[in-house]
Amino acid sequence: MAYEVNGQVVEHDEEGYIVNLSDWSRELAEEIAKTENIEMTDEHWEVVNFLRDYYEEYQIAPAVRVLIKAIKKSMGPEKGNNKYMYELFPYGPAKQACKIAGLPKPTGCV
Amino acid sequence: MADGNNDIEQQIRDALDVPCLKPGAMEGLKPFVAAPEHQEKLGFPGELVPDWKEKALAKMKDLAEKNRAFQVYLDACVKCGACTDKCHYFLGTGDPKNMPVARQDLLRSVYRRYFTFAGKYFPWLVGARDLTEEVLEEWYSYYHQCSECRRCSVFCPYGIDTAEITMAAREILDHIGVGQKYSNEIIGKVKSVGNNLGLNPKALRATLEDLEEDIEDDTGISVRIPLDEKGADILLVTPSADFFAEPHIDGLIGYAKVFHETGASWTLSSYASEAANFGLFIGSYENMREIALRIRKAAEDLGVKRIIFGECGHAWRVAYSFLNTLAGPFDFLDQNYPIPQHILEYTWDAIQKGQLKLDKSRNDHLTLTYHDSCNVARASRMGDMPGGQFEIPRNVIKAVCNNFYEMDRDTIRESTLCCGGGGGLLTDDLMDLRIKGASPRMKALQQVTEDHGVTHMAAICAICKTQFSKVMPKYGYDMDSIVSVHQLVSNAIILTGQETEEDEQNEEEAA
Ligand code: SF4
Ligand code: SF4
Numbered sequence: 001m002a003y004e005v006n007g008q009v010v011e012h013d014e015e016g017y018i019v020n021l022s023d024w025s026r027e028l029a030e031e032i033a034k035t036e037n038i039e040m041t042d043e044h045w046e047v048v049n050f051l052r053d054y055y056e057e058y059q060i061a062p063a064v065r066v067l068i069k070a071i072k073k074s075m076g077p078e079k080g081n082n083k084y085m086y087e088l089f090p091y092g093p094a095k096q097a098c099k100i101a102g103l104p105k106p107t108g109c110v
Numbered sequence: 111m112a113d114g115n116n117d118i119e120q121q122i123r124d125a126l127d128v129p130c131l132k133p134g135a136m137e138g139l140k141p142f143v144a145a146p147e148h149q150e151k152l153g154f155p156g157e158l159v160p161d162w163k164e165k166a167l168a169k170m171k172d173l174a175e176k177n178r179a180f181q182v183y184l185d186a187c188v189k190c191g192a193c194t195d196k197c198h199y200f201l202g203t204g205d206p207k208n209m210p211v212a213r214q215d216l217l218r219s220v221y222r223r224y225f226t227f228a229g230k231y232f233p234w235l236v237g238a239r240d241l242t243e244e245v246l247e248e249w250y251s252y253y254h255q256c257s258e259c260r261r262c263s264v265f266c267p268y269g270i271d272t273a274e275i276t277m278a279a280r281e282i283l284d285h286i287g288v289g290q291k292y293s294n295e296i297i298g299k300v301k302s303v304g305n306n307l308g309l310n311p312k313a314l315r316a317t318l319e320d321l322e323e324d325i326e327d328d329t330g331i332s333v334r335i336p337l338d339e340k341g342a343d344i345l346l347v348t349p350s351a352d353f354f355a356e357p358h359i360d361g362l363i364g365y366a367k368v369f370h371e372t373g374a375s376w377t378l379s380s381y382a383s384e385a386a387n388f389g390l391f392i393g394s395y396e397n398m399r400e401i402a403l404r405i406r407k408a409a410e411d412l413g414v415k416r417i418i419f420g421e422c423g424h425a426w427r428v429a430y431s432f433l434n435t436l437a438g439p440f441d442f443l444d445q446n447y448p449i450p451q452h453i454l455e456y457t458w459d460a461i462q463k464g465q466l467k468l469d470k471s472r473n474d475h476l477t478l479t480y481h482d483s484c485n486v487a488r489a490s491r492m493g494d495m496p497g498g499q500f501e502i503p504r505n506v507i508k509a510v511c512n513n514f515y516e517m518d519r520d521t522i523r524e525s526t527l528c529c530g531g532g533g534g535l536l537t538d539d540l541m542d543l544r545i546k547g548a549s550p551r552m553k554a555l556q557q558v559t560e561d562h563g564v565t566h567m568a569a570i571c572a573i574c575k576t577q578f579s580k581v582m583p584k585y586g587y588d589m590d591s592i593v594s595v596h597q598l599v600s601n602a603i604i605l606t607g608q609e610t611e612e613d614e615q616n617e618e619e620a621a
């Protein structure tokens with residue numbers, strides 16, 4: 001189970017989350033997004049970048065509400081809402097966006 | 111069914127309609143197996159042990175000897191068939207192996223073969239079979255198609271509880287090295303970080319501060335959500351989903367507002383930042399105990415007098431039925447209050463005492479029904495009256511909402527249907543099963559939507575809430591059609607000093 005980017009092999013788990021977080025790169029994100037049928041736009045990147053910054057600080061992905069608040073600040077209320085997040089990431093901003101951002105999957109009753 | 115019954119009766123039956131049999135429909139469905147590191151953290155072998163057959167039988171024998179109920183369940187079934195159509199996974203999939211009695215038989219047949227006289231000598235007469243690798247596969251598959259909801263046991267004349275058998279089967283599987291990734295990885299996280307999510311104290315604090323900000327922006331009132339505050343009276347233990355997911359977070363805000371208005375001194379704990387106890391799901395007493403002991407330790411360290419549980423179904427079962435056995439005695443807590451107490455008991459009490467200022471019309475945009483969570487309904491109580499676990503949540507909802515309708519009587523209260531994601535099945539790799547298993551509940555909901563215009567369903571379980579927010583869209587509802595009961599409370603509360611538009615006008619006039 002692996003992605004291939006620029007001839008490099010990046011291992012992932014059963015669900016497509018990369019195993020070594022340090023393997024992440026923008027090219028890899030594009031590649032993961034492709035397997036999820038997502039074409040990365042600026043808006044997608046805005047979310048992915050926020051997730052990665054937040055993770056760097058807190059070692060976990062933010063609550064969806066925290067993410068939405070941040071996006072609202074940076075991109076305005078038309079985009080900073082749940083519905084739009086699901087338009088960008090149909091399988092959920094938490095799980096699908098985390099996968100593309102190279103972060104572990106949030107576990108538990110979520 | 112078109113035999114002259116009126117429409118409603120006919121459709122009501124639909125929710126529990128018996129499907130055409132589809133033998134093998136769910137065969138081979140297999141959630142991800144736990145990796146060695148997840149297994150070992152829980153004290154289980156990392157992978158299938160070479161002498162798995164002997165180990166499995168030894169564990170089965172051990173369980174039958176130690177757990178009298180389990181043995182009786184294996185011995186007592188008379189194949190009356192009353193349970194066959196009572197499981198939502200059977201109703202949703204049509205797979206006959208999802209009939210409760212068939213699910214039991216997967217294990218019972220092996221038990222008979224090795225531990226009963228007839229089975230040892232005349233296995234063909236008593237449906238006894240050898241433990242083989244195929245049987246093991248079948249166990250793994252179908253014991254992960256049971257949410258341990260106990261609905262079937264309500265209809266069994268002998269009270270046989272398939273959930274107990276499922277738990278035993280999972281316990282046996284874990285002991286030979288075949289665990290389920292979802293549950294076991296999560297239990298490991300509780301042990302190392304304190305909650306299912308893996309939310310560390312720093313992140314938890316930041317999230318709570320963020321929520322305090324939201325409440326203040328919203329109401330103009332500063333409402334605290336304290337963390338790790340020594341000397342507080344009340345320790346609130348709530349599922350970590352309440353810190354992360356929607357609509358759970360709105361429930362948390364509701365608890366905070368209730369505590370604020372009642373002037374309670376309360377705190378959350380970062381050490382016991384999880385009410386859920388997946389040790390129950392895998393039938394592991396040791397793991398269940400270890401998780402429960404975290405709550406005891408947090409209560410002692412913080413010096414609290416009371417423990418209150420947030421909205422989590424199986425957590426309340428563990429708390430209500432086993433907490434004292436697992437982690438007691440709680441003689442250091444204030445004995446004048448229930449130990450433990452449910453947040454709904456607390457809120458209902460406050461409502462009755464008139465401590466909350468409520469404006470029901472703030473929920474007028476919603477028409478509600480209530481989904482009884484299986485573990486609260488069938489494995490616990492609330493308050494000091496029989497049936498309190500059914501009445502108290504409804505009383506609270508009716509105290510904060512004007513529009514409320516019940517779903518069909520056969521799908522609520524002690525006969526409630528599981529959401530389809532309980533018992534350790536709330537994982538993406540079982541999504542197909544989850545969608546199908548939710549269908550009886552969804553049909554009952556569609557019925558009240560048709561009859562009464564119900565728009566939203568309230569629940570008091572983190573698993574139910576997540577499950578419904580994921581599967582409701584498949585049944586024509588928005589994902590936010592599932593709400594927390596304390597979210598409704600939160601909507602209706604007018605905090606002391608909170609200015610409504612009317613107040614503002616009056617003030618201007620007075621000035
Ligand atoms: S406990 Fe619930 S899920 Fe399991 S067999 Fe019985 S009805 Fe089905
Ligand atoms: S209702 Fe009870 S006795 Fe009857 S078949 Fe089911 S488990 Fe056996």
